[in-house]
Amino acid sequence: MRLLFLFSVFLISCTNDPKLVQDFVSDKLQAIEQIKGAELLHTENGKIKVKIVAGKIERFQNSQPQLIFSEHLEVYFYNDSSQLQSTLMADNASIDEENKIMLAKENVVLISSDAKKLETDELVWDEKQNTIYTDKKVKITTGKEIIYGEGFISNPDFTEYSITKIHGTFDFEAKTN
Helix, strand or coil: CCCHHHHHHHHHHHHCHHHHHHHHHCCCCCEEEEEEEEEEEEEEECCEEEEEECCCCCCCCCCEEEEEEEEECCCCCECCCCCCCEEEEEEEEEEEEECCCEEEEEEEEEEECCCCEEEEEEEECCCCCCCEEEEEEEEEEEECCCCEEEEEEEECCCCCEECCCCCCCCCCCCCCC
């Protein structure tokens, strides 16, 4: 009898406040879309410009629409002839869809078609300005040298770049006349 009484008290005390349930369900931090094992293509005039492969993509619709990439990300940049120019890899990234800016974070690597390799903790791709940059520490490895710096800016195909606060090993070829 006491058990039945305690059980009924327990059931009566468990109620759902509709406002609390609504607040929980409509939480602005919940993704409105989620894709696992995704591949996105960006084309211009029928030619591939960028391909993004991600383990997981979540779309959020709040005051600033954004995409969140996790579980590894690879971004392939192509030239006007649809030839691969560079590859960007990172553990995580986010895209501000309104401003067309991607922030790649954690184990970021950028590899050019001529095998230059950039390593950093954070890299920004500004699609509107057509630049990739960071103010974090960078390491660039080429066939002949390793360059360290703090700060980097480049075009997405990693053919033209500059580094600030530079140091490292350099290979200067002596020219004779």
